[in-house]
Amino acid sequence: MRAEAKLGLILLLTPLLLWLSLLILIPHVDMFLVSLRERIGVGEYRISFANYLTFINEPLYLRTFIRTAVMSTLATMITLLIAFPVSYYIAKIARGRVQSALFLLCLVPFWVSELVRTFGWMILLRETGLISNLLQWAGLVDGPVEMLYNDAAIMVGLVYTSMLFMVVPLVTTLESLPDEVIEAGYDLGGGGGAVMREIVIPHAAPGIVSGCIVVFMLSLGNYLTPIMLGGKDSLWFTELIYSQFIVRFNWELGAAFGFLLLGLSSAIVWGMLKLTGQSLEKTMG
Amino acid sequence: MTPSIPQPRIVTLAYTGYVIAFFVFLALPLVVVAVFAFNDSQFPSLPWEGFTWNWFFGSERPMIGVFHERSILRAIGTSAFVAVLVSILSVAVGLSNAFLFNRYRFRGQEILYIFMLLPLVIPGIVLGISILVFSSRIANGMWDLAQWDIEALRPGLTLVVLGQFSFIATISTLVIAARLQKFDRTLEEAAMNLGANRITAVRTITLPYLGPAMIGAFVVAFLMSFENFNTTLMLVGSDAPLTIAMFDRLKEGSTPLLNAVSLLLMLGSSCLALVMIAFQRKG
Numbered sequence: 361m362r363a364e365a366k367l368g369l370i371l372l373l374t375p376l377l378l379w380l381s382l383l384i385l386i387p388h389v390d391m392f393l394v395s396l397r398e399r400i401g402v403g404e405y406r407i408s409f410a411n412y413l414t415f416i417n418e419p420l421y422l423r424t425f426i427r428t429a430v431m432s433t434l435a436t437m438i439t440l441l442i443a444f445p446v447s448y449y450i451a452k453i454a455r456g457r458v459q460s461a462l463f464l465l466c467l468v469p470f471w472v473s474e475l476v477r478t479f480g481w482m483i484l485l486r487e488t489g490l491i492s493n494l495l496q497w498a499g500l501v502d503g504p505v506e507m508l509y510n511d512a513a514i515m516v517g518l519v520y521t522s523m524l525f526m527v528v529p530l531v532t533t534l535e536s537l538p539d540e541v542i543e544a545g546y547d548l549g550g551g552g553g554a555v556m557r558e559i560v561i562p563h564a565a566p567g568i569v570s571g572c573i574v575v576f577m578l579s580l581g582n583y584l585t586p587i588m589l590g591g592k593d594s595l596w597f598t599e600l601i602y603s604q605f606i607v608r609f610n611w612e613l614g615a616a617f618g619f620l621l622l623g624l625s626s627a628i629v630w631g632m633l634k635l636t637g638q639s640l641e642k643t644m645g
Numbered sequence: 646m647t648p649s650i651p652q653p654r655i656v657t658l659a660y661t662g663y664v665i666a667f668f669v670f671l672a673l674p675l676v677v678v679a680v681f682a683f684n685d686s687q688f689p690s691l692p693w694e695g696f697t698w699n700w701f702f703g704s705e706r707p708m709i710g711v712f713h714e715r716s717i718l719r720a721i722g723t724s725a726f727v728a729v730l731v732s733i734l735s736v737a738v739g740l741s742n743a744f745l746f747n748r749y750r751f752r753g754q755e756i757l758y759i760f761m762l763l764p765l766v767i768p769g770i771v772l773g774i775s776i777l778v779f780s781s782r783i784a785n786g787m788w789d790l791a792q793w794d795i796e797a798l799r800p801g802l803t804l805v806v807l808g809q810f811s812f813i814a815t816i817s818t819l820v821i822a823a824r825l826q827k828f829d830r831t832l833e834e835a836a837m838n839l840g841a842n843r844i845t846a847v848r849t850i851t852l853p854y855l856g857p858a859m860i861g862a863f864v865v866a867f868l869m870s871f872e873n874f875n876t877t878l879m880l881v882g883s884d885a886p887l888t889i890a891m892f893d894r895l896k897e898g899s900t901p902l903l904n905a906v907s908l909l910l911m912l913g914s915s916c917l918a919l920v921m922i923a924f925q926r927k928g
Contacts, residue, residue, distance in 0.1 A: 364843075365749075372745040375738045380760055383811035384767075387775035394778050446667045449660065462668075469671055471914040473872040475888050476907040479895060480674025483681060488688070490677060520674065573766070581768025583875055588895065598770050598875075605774055605879065615778060618771045629766050640759055640766075 388622070395616035411616035421600065421617075428597040429624060431511070432579035435518040439526045439575050440568065442519065447530035448560070452539070463531060470524040478588045481517050482508060485589070509591035517585035522578050526571040533567030534560070569636050573629050580625050597621055675911065682904035700905040710905065717906055720890035727802060727886055728870040731809045735866040736859055738810075739817030743825045743855075746818075764812035773879030776808050801882030808876040813869050817862035824858035825851075857924050864921040868914055 398410040415421045450462045469477060484490050485507040495501045507513060537560065545555040561568075586596035601621065604614030633640060685697040701710045712718070746758060764772065777800065784798035797803040828851060836846040874888045881889050887910075891903060 369745075369749050369751060372741050372749070375741050376745060376757070376761065379738055379811070379814055380757075383776060383807060384760075384764060384772075387779035390779045390782060391771075391775040442667065445660070446664055449664045453660075462664075465668060465671070467918075468915070469675060471868060471918050472675060472907075472911050473888055474874055475872075475891055475895070476678055476910060477674055479899070479903060479907060480678040482895075482899075483677050484674060520670070523671070577766055577768060581770055581875060583770055583878065584892070598768070601770060601774065602878070605777070611778065614774060618774045621768055622771045625766065625768055640762055641755075 391615045392619055394612055395619050397612045399612065411613045412620075414613060415616060415620065420595075424595045424597050424600055425620065425624075427595070428580060431514070432518075432576055435515055435522065435579045436572050436576045438515065439519050439522050440572060443523060443526040443530055443571070447527050447534055450527075451531045451534035452537075452542075466524060466527045466531075469520070474521055474584055477521060478517055478584055481513070481520065481589060485513055485516075508589060509594075511590070511594050513589040514586050514594055514596075517589045518579045518582060521582070521585060522575040525574040525578065529567040529571045529574075530564060531567075533564045537563045565636060566638055569632055569638050573632055576628060577625050580621065678904050679908045679911065681901055682908045684901050684904075687900055700901045709902070714902065716890065717887075717902070720885055720887040723802070723884050724871050724886040724888070727806055727809070728867045730806045731813055731870040732863045732866040734806070734810045735813045735817040736821075736863050738814045739821045739862055740855070740859065742814075742818040743822040746822060747825045761815060761818065764815045767812070769812070769873070769875030770879060772811055773808055773876040776804060776811065777879055780804055780807075799882065800880055802884055804880040804882075805877050805886065808880045809870045809873050812876070813866045816869065817866050820862040820865065821855060821858045824855055828854055860924045861921050864917050868917060871914075 395411055396407050396409070397405040398408040400406055415425075446466075450459060450466070454462055482489075486492070487504045487506040487508070489507070491507060492501075492505045495505060496503070541559060541563075542555060545559045550558065581598060583596070583598040583602065586594060587599060590596065597617065598621070601614055601617045604610045604617060608614075629640075632638075682700055683696050683698070684694055686694040698710075702712055742761065746754070780798040784795050787793040787795055787798075832850050832854075833846045836850050837843065841849065871886075872888060874892070877886055877889060878892075885893065887906075891906060894903060
């Protein structure tokens with residue numbers, strides 16, 4: 361390599377390496393090391409798995425962890441089920457200006473802060489809220505109904521917040537499927553269901569995978585939606601991390617929780633990529 | 646199902662109905678937030694007490710509007726300051742990364758590329774705490790070693806900027822790299838045949854070509870930073886950016902003031918998004 365090119369390479373590598381090592385790699389290694397510390401006295405620590413044992417032995421922590429994972433999976437599936445027909449409509453049924461207008465409309469909520477979106481759902485769902493009033497006006501219920509502060513409200517918030525991240529990859533992959541291929545499926549005698557199962561869904565698989573990965577990750581790591589829309593009993597794992605770090609100042613346990621959350625999300629992302637034979641570069645890049 | 650294949654009328658109708666219902670679902674929370682910004686009441690809920698501009702321009706208690714509420718204005722300023730810094734950093738590093746992955750071939754490049762994508766799949770709150778843990782360790786180490794108190798490594802705006810930058814840089818890299826991929830390199834060679842050296846060729850040919858992508862990356866970075874909540878929450882000090890300030894107020898109970906701020910945010914981000922689309926068309 362010529363000297364000039366080598367210099368260029370080093371100059372361009374420096375910011376990348378600084379960024380990835382100082383802000384991503386070393387902090388995560390450090391967080392892992394902190395999670396292995398056990399406080400045995402003032403300023404005295406030893407290496408042990410005590411924090412992880414605490415996690416396993418305390419039913420509240422373990423239950424919250426599993427609950428967060430299960431509800432995030434559920435939110436991902438609901439988002440996929442709701443988004444797929446809409447994406448298909450945008451990609452294959454709508455044409456021209458309507459198509460681009462509908463696609464842009466899907467993006468709008470994303471440009472608004474998550475806080476505003478959650479706030480909107482609070483106004484809609486609370487006891488004095490719009491839906492409660494609507495139901496009373498229609499005579500369906502006698503008194504005000506509280507629809508906030510439960511798991512269903514969390515689910516609505518999660519699905520709403522992540523919708524965009526499902527619709528965009530789905531529309532992109534579905535658009536690349538030529539209409540003729542679908543028509544050929546019908547010409548060869550396939551019904552609507554068979555065409556969907558044999559042609560459309562396999563073609564959309566990369567989009568489905570990348571949408572599901574992002575939605576799952578965002579739900580798992582969400583803090584705002586569960587805390588604003590959920591009730592006293594609907595704890596989310598991120599709330600535990602926050603309270604260990606900021607409220608209780610127990611960084612060792614908090615770091616262990618953070619590492620568990622990271623481990624869970626990486627395991628699911630990796631598992632989904634392996635299961636479907638996709639790679640991270642293709643689904644994210 | 647495609648338009649060329651006839652379907653029973655009822656199916657088409659039901660499908661269209663479903664899509665309409667979906668868009669109502671998307672719009673509903675935002676419309677509600679916007680409408681109640683004009684409610685002449687202390688609460689952003691029914692009953693409707695009449696139309697007012699007071700939550701924007703009101704200057705007397707109990708209805709102090711956005712433009713007279715110091716703490717909210719300061720939080721908007723803080724957010725904008727952070728967002729500009731994050732965007733500048735992200736676009737600069739993104740540009741450098743795009744050239745690195747597009748123009749050079751070196752050992753370990755593929756692994757580095759995958760590593761570069763990782764911040765997108767790390768939960769924001771974990772990014773926040775890992776940076777918090779690491780920076781505190783350095784700060785404590787410096788204090789023990791030399792009695793230096795490095796304020797920048799304690800929770801505060803510096804850490805917020807670094808934390809947001811740590812994942813927004815990936816997004817700006819992808820945006821800029823996508824456009825560089827489409828660039829026709831013979832244009833650069835032509836410039837060099839005409840006597841330009843490599844730096845001049847890149848500066849006068851390639852960088853202008855990347856302009857729309859850089860503006861796009863800047864706007865996306867700005868919006869993502871402005872709206873970021875999870876990473877910021879873990880790193881914030883005494884100067885709260887807007888999302889954190891609004892969150893604190895929301896926990897105490899809300900007045901239509903928050904609706905007014907939200908409506909302004911929606912208008913602001915729509916304007917930015919339109920600017921970006923306009924630039925993308927031109928490019």
